[in-house]
Amino acid sequence: MTATAPSPAPTIDIEDLGLDRGAHLLIKRALRELPVGGRLGVRGRAPDLAVHLAAWCRAQGHRAEPAPPPLVAWVIRGSAETGR
Amino acid sequence: MAAPPTALTERETMRHATTLRLGAVAYDPKVVTIWDGFKAWFARRDLDFDYVLYSNYERQVEALLDGAIHVAWNSPLARVRAARLAGARGAAVRALAMRDTDRDLTSVIVVRADAPIRTLADLKGRRVAVGAIDSPQATLIPLDHLRAHGLQPGLDFEVQRHDLLGGKHGDHIGGERDAARALAGGRADAACMIDGNHLLFVNEGTLPPGMTRGLARTGRYDHCNLTGGPAAPADLVERFRRLVLSMSYDDPEVRPLLDLEGLKAWKEGRVEGYRALEAAVDAARFYDRDGTITCADYRY
Numbered sequence: 321m322t323a324t325a326p327s328p329a330p331t332i333d334i335e336d337l338g339l340d341r342g343a344h345l346l347i348k349r350a351l352r353e354l355p356v357g358g359r360l361g362v363r364g365r366a367p368d369l370a371v372h373l374a375a376w377c378r379a380q381g382h383r384a385e386p387a388p389p390p391l392v393a394w395v396i397r398g399s400a401e402t403g404r
Numbered sequence: 405m406a407a408p409p410t411a412l413t414e415r416e417t418m419r420h421a422t423t424l425r426l427g428a429v430a431y432d433p434k435v436v437t438i439w440d441g442f443k444a445w446f447a448r449r450d451l452d453f454d455y456v457l458y459s460n461y462e463r464q465v466e467a468l469l470d471g472a473i474h475v476a477w478n479s480p481l482a483r484v485r486a487a488r489l490a491g492a493r494g495a496a497v498r499a500l501a502m503r504d505t506d507r508d509l510t511s512v513i514v515v516r517a518d519a520p521i522r523t524l525a526d527l528k529g530r531r532v533a534v535g536a537i538d539s540p541q542a543t544l545i546p547l548d549h550l551r552a553h554g555l556q557p558g559l560d561f562e563v564q565r566h567d568l569l570g571g572k573h574g575d576h577i578g579g580e581r582d583a584a585r586a587l588a589g590g591r592a593d594a595a596c597m598i599d600g601n602h603l604l605f606v607n608e609g610t611l612p613p614g615m616t617r618g619l620a621r622t623g624r625y626d627h628c629n630l631t632g633g634p635a636a637p638a639d640l641v642e643r644f645r646r647l648v649l650s651m652s653y654d655d656p657e658v659r660p661l662l663d664l665e666g667l668k669a670w671k672e673g674r675v676e677g678y679r680a681l682e683a684a685v686d687a688a689r690f691y692d693r694d695g696t697i698t699c700a701d702y703r704y
Contacts, residue, residue: 338613339603340603340606340607340613341613367517367614367617367618368512368602368617368618371510371512371599371602371603371618371621372599372602372603374508374510374599375598375599375600375602375603376600376603378504378505378507378508378509378600379505379600379666380668381504381653381668381669398668399653400653400668
């Protein structure tokens with residue numbers, strides 16, 4: 321039996337687009353591809369991205385966790401969107 | 405002439421004792437919708453529940469300590485005062501539950517993107533806009549963050565306060581929004597606000613996109629708290645706590661209420677997240693260690 325390496329967590333690069341200019345829509349769409357509890361790496365260079373990402377995740381029921389550069393954060397998908 | 409008050413009947417006395425009485429502050433008309441909705445939800449689960457609205461957190465906390473209410477839906481500052489008042493009486497309050505959105509918040513100190521302000525030291529001699537005098541997130545905690553970095557409010561920089569609806573502990577965010585407006589309008593050099601409100605103020609147009617940037621961010625702290633009073637009936641409060649924690653965002657009946665209240669899930673109450681505010685309250689001399697209001701400018 322051959323052990324297989326787990327596939328790397330998906331990432332999204334939102335470049336210089338901030339959450340104050342619509343980047344949350346891209347992140348939301350990427351999160352929909354993941355199961356609840358799945359991790360999405362977010363990278364980007366918009367000012368205040370880490371602050372806004374943490375606040376947005378909190379409000380949406382997701383979790384933001386520290387991530388090594390070049391990622392800004394890991395976003396852990398919450399269950400709120402699946403319960404409708 | 406009105407009839408003299410009569411004593412409660414035995415049945416009324418029994419009902420009074422078995423009704424969970426919760427206090428909430430009327431900072432917005434939606435508070436009535438939320439707690440009326442929760443009341444009906446509790447009733448369907450055989451919990452006799454009622455709520456009392458207060459115009460300010462100070463009276464609510466005093467009512468909690470006096471036993472007029474069993475549980476208070478407290479701001480973080482109200483939780484600090486409740487714990488101090490209880491401690492001074494040799495009693496204790498209990499952190500029952502909090503929203504998922506009450507955990508691990510930060511505040512930010514924001515400047516105009518083109519301002520020659522690169523470090524906190526550059527705020528020396530400048531105008532810093534804050535929220536209401538009793539706002540933990542837009543006044544007390546950020547000002548204490550500046551103190552910790554060697555800047556004394558009122559001495560090293562001018563504090564530009566935006567007092568609105570005193571006693572509501574900044575819940576309505578009006579003072580915070582006014583602070584952001586002062587920054588955008590050039591009447592202040594920096595403004596303090598909760599992290600999510602920076603994003604909100606940009607999205608709603610109070611702050612034009614790209615006009616501001618974060619200069620500093622405080623450590624993490626916790627926000628509101630369902631606080632159990634010292635003399636509240638333990639079984640009744642425990643039943644209430646378990647029901648609150650059982651509310652599910654998947655439940656179509658309770659979901660709109662959770663949306664109005666701004667949460668996806670209730671979490672267990674915790675108190676570690678109030679340390680930063682405790683320190684800020686002491687530094688600002690807002691309450692003394694016994695919970696007495698010592699801030700001379702505070703009106704509610």
